[in-house]
Amino acid sequence: MAPNNRYPRDGSPQQVGIHYRSLHPGRPGRGSAAWTAAASPPRSSTPRSPASPGTASSETPTSGAPTRPGPGGSCTGSQPGTAGLRIATLDLAAVFTHCTSLAATCSYKRTAKTCYHHHIVPTPDRRICVVVVVVHLQQGVVIVLIQQVVVVVLIQQAGTGVLIATRARPLRRNINDLQASGAQWDLYILGLAAMQRDEPETEKLSYFQISGIHGRPFIPWNGVQAVSGGSGGGYCPHGNVQFPMWHRPYLALFEQVLGGHIQAIAANYTGSRAQEYKTAADNWRAPYWDWAADGGAQLPPVTTQTTMTVNGPGGRVQLPNPLLGYRWQRFPLNTASEYFPTRGDRNCWGWPQTTRWPNGNGNSRPSLANQELSQDDLKAITYNVFTTATTFETMASTGSTGNSFESLHNSVHGAIYAVMAYIEYAAFDPLFMLHHANVDRLIAMWQAIHYNNKVQTRTSRSGALFATAANTPITADSPLKPFYRDTAGNFHTGRTASDIKNFGYSYPEISDWNLSPDALARQVTVSVNRLYGPGGGGGGTSSSRKLKARHAHHNHRRSGCSKRGLTSSAAASPPEGHAEAAHKEYTALVDLERSELPLPCSISVYVNGEFAGKVSVMSMPAAGVMHSTVPLNKALEKLGKSMDVPESRANGTGPATNGTAAPPPPPPAVSPEDREIIQKQLSVEIKSIDGTIFPVSSAPSLKIKVELQHVETPLSEDSLPTVIPVTTGPLAKPIEHSTSY
Template sequence: MFLLLSWVGFATLASIPLTVAQSTYPVVGVKSGINIETGETPARRNINDLHMEAGPEWDLLIGALSAMQAANETDPLSYFQIMGIHGQPHMAWSGGGPQDGGSGGYCPHNEVLFGTWHRGYLSLYEQVLVAQAQRIADGYPQSVRREYQEAADRLRVPYWDWAADPNVPPATIPSTVTIRRPVNGTLAAIPVRNPLAGYTYPESAQNGEFGRFSGFGSTKRCTQEGTSYPDSANEAMSQQGLRERVYTSLIRAQNWTEISSTAGGPNSIEGPHGNVHVHAACGNDFLWVETSGFDPLFMLHHCNVDRLLAYWQALNYDHASMEFEYQTHGLFAAPRGTTVTEKTPLAPFDGPDGPLDSEDFISSQGWGYTYEPLRFWDQEPSQLKTAVTRTINELYGPVRQAETTGARGGILSRIGVRAKRDVYRPWQEQEQPTTETEYFAMVEVERSELDLPAVVNLFVRGHHAGTVALLGMPVEGISYDEIPLQRIISPAGLADLDADDLLCALTEDLQIKIMKPDGTSIPLENVPSLKVDVESVDVVLPSSMDELPLFGKPHSRRVQLKVLGLEIGLDVKFPF
């Protein structure tokens, strides 16, 4: 009975007996809403679009998430237990086996498993969310029941596209929201507690009944003195250069290892992902691996990470194979030194036939969802690549030089332009491609030399150039990241220099400040592994929206690291 219900919707999900809920919950992907004749699959949608639309999918999303959060914390399908898989409490989730590895949670950070593990995590969460929505839809008045049942079938986890718009989703701000619910056989618009605004930790967890637990009261955002949500979060997020970083990573990453993990190279999606954890809630619960999963921002954030990885896979369909081998530094279900490959089980996620691995999640196709414009059912891989190329050019790509205010030219110039879709326009199509020189700071550091979590802030002549975010786990291993420097050239007074002199100036004038969450600094001499190279690359701009820039061979210079002088006035605020 349990397996049947888990596949078709859990009509009584919130009240599953404990003896049944202790069984393994197979992750199979949501099967509803898919056209059985064509294969057309519902897309995961932008949370801002759902919120503004305020239709049946929005009503059901709020209702389903509220039901998950209200479920008893002993139920493995409750919000508490599912989101606790990521970090604390450090206990085996249903079917996930006993702890025999590291002291942290199941989640692999700074490991190649990062992308596929979170893809499995999203699929589990999505199944439970949709099952709750389907149960709720069945209770709507007869006059609208079919409409709500169809909306429930096509509902998927929404994403927050923090690269296109770094402002936190407006839907996560108010403490109450209005949705349409059945009342006495009719449909009424009523205010309800907003489950996207936060989550109240169970008293039993705070009392230690599940083991060590750091959450207190409820999830918090921007509670430090002088900060507020969303204003402080939006200010910090706007200064992270996320659009540029995502665009560069999608184009420059050469293989799955590099795009999916900061352990694989500087052009990963995991790198900017860390910045979102640091700044989207001004630190607080969303920063710490132990508690970040409980903030409702988490799944909105990680759905976008999965979306960007799916885009990279579409762009690189001809060489996007998943082959890797390394030794883990220790996870909840994998002791330190365990050899990890694409066939390593992604604990605690099981399918109907046993543990799932990275090969099972090599593509988002087949898991019951897609992202616009990916249409696997009626497009060839080359067509998907063209569609994604146009999409990422429109969302994250260059602006015309004439519209770039006060900045040196180049495909990544962004100074003075707010992150709104109606402001960003692609370059004008041209007959002859042009070449620009772009500049990047390539960062490498051994995590064990830092008191994690920490951030490495880069400045050029006192102007903030970018942040490398290092979350709390793993506590050892080398991390790589890349910071585009194009947007800092004009503010730093370097716009009139030629390419060679500019490379020298960026190298000589780059400064570092490493900070911990309590606001204290980590001396550079304590981090001898930290290396920063400034790289210049000639980039051939595309001649149409269906093409991507071509990056040439980079030229780099090693930075002699200098700590940021206290006498320099900072033009940016940080949560720490």
């Protein structure tokens, strides 16, 4: 057959006009990897062309409906208009030329009647997809089957905002800053609305399907099937050392798909603002909600408004606020048991949209969420993780003893209530990605400080997950299913996901492209101290406020601050001996077995009737030992206890640089009066999400230990406090909380 001259030899997608749209053979779901071209062009907010970033197709739809493959995944496509191509008139050479010109790289095997094309294709939404094109020649008719697998990775090229020369990457920004950004904010709101509204919930890259990876509807995504010995629940590991790194490619997937909608919308702006919006789209990254910073422990006001007004391509436009909640496209979505929400689904409270503390009419009540968020000192707890978690395992998960970012993460989920309180539903609330972007940010900051400890070092055992059997050994090289990292079928691992530069974004505190690891660690430490430390803007306990004043005084006396806020090497060197001031920190260490509790629930801790804090226990996993902490200082100070360590003890002589000074005496043990109030009057209350109080005896595994530490304040901002363990005393039995105190 001679080449068809209607199709140029360069095979550019604009001229040939192929649009890739996912197919889901059989029941609606995620199980199929078969993709084919659509008969109609995509909406502007739904880019699917395999063109390089920034290109768009100009295809005019052909007549006839596309042939959708059945469960076998084959595509005969002999009718005119099938797959958007008049394939009966398109010869093998033209298809071959077109396919081989699509991608940056191409390997293929060709026989007399069949071509196999394996492409790595950069797409407009900044994903890389592997596209396999199988072309059959049967009786003079070309039959095309296209298969596509999503690979979560970001390419470094034009249209992504990544500067190859400097390695600088666009920043994920605080949502409050993004709101004031103009063009990027307009695109974010319009793009998120389009992603929620325009993609059918059966599409693999729809808002619904991406949210469903985390939990419900418990069906395969991207062809990654359930395994024997798994839970049949979601893919996401909680209470597991994989928790932080699993969420990193998950957020990257959401960011890249949403970025594709944003790119498509930006292309519709014309005139003098066209370039502004194109640049804004290239550099857009998903925002975060910093609930730990001063004033951050409340829902971002913009997420509580019912409508939004932004600048669209055609002028000002008002639309329902996509940050308020996700509205199911059909309600109930499906009556089959594996789908939700049905009208009887109590976890969705029977409403056609996600909610936060809903009233009887299904309207969210943000004031109640804010009240819950303010109960826990999220700022102080965040700082405690930075100052006390010295291993990846401790920082990462409630599966290890001590302060962890996962425990903090649980507190925020529980405070927002309703959909966010149930792990299997939580990702449908638009707050989920804002929340998890902040968790990822805190983890990335911790990794920058502990740059020699960025991945797990000890083998652990996994609980049962959708695609992971129970008791599977977990290392830094174990797969993070269902997220592929390359075209050979390899999954991301804790090691490949440990560096945010692999995903093409950064955070305001992390400019790792122009600093050495040590300099970056010091820069990030300055940010941690300023944002969350006792010298970082007020708040905290009275002892921490006193330390703030001392910290500020000594920072004023010292010289050598650089423009980046780092002290010079001379200023950064600590004086002979220890830090100038110290305070005592009491912490309740809480251990429990989840299966004994009504999940989700909270465990509130009281000191002599004074509320100290609570532990949020999520709905998943249903079993396994969990570790968390509750700071006790604020409650003790309300009871009149001083947390200060005498100055003479804090300024004891330590080893000098020449090693001649004597070491300081050991810190004093816990005082008898403090021991008495903690051991005899510490009480707990177990409360399920519906408000039911459960007796402490219903959780025989519940154990609480009280830990005392001395925390010595550093004299320079690029150092974290020195934490000295003093004693840990176990409680013989937790006491039932009573309002009679």
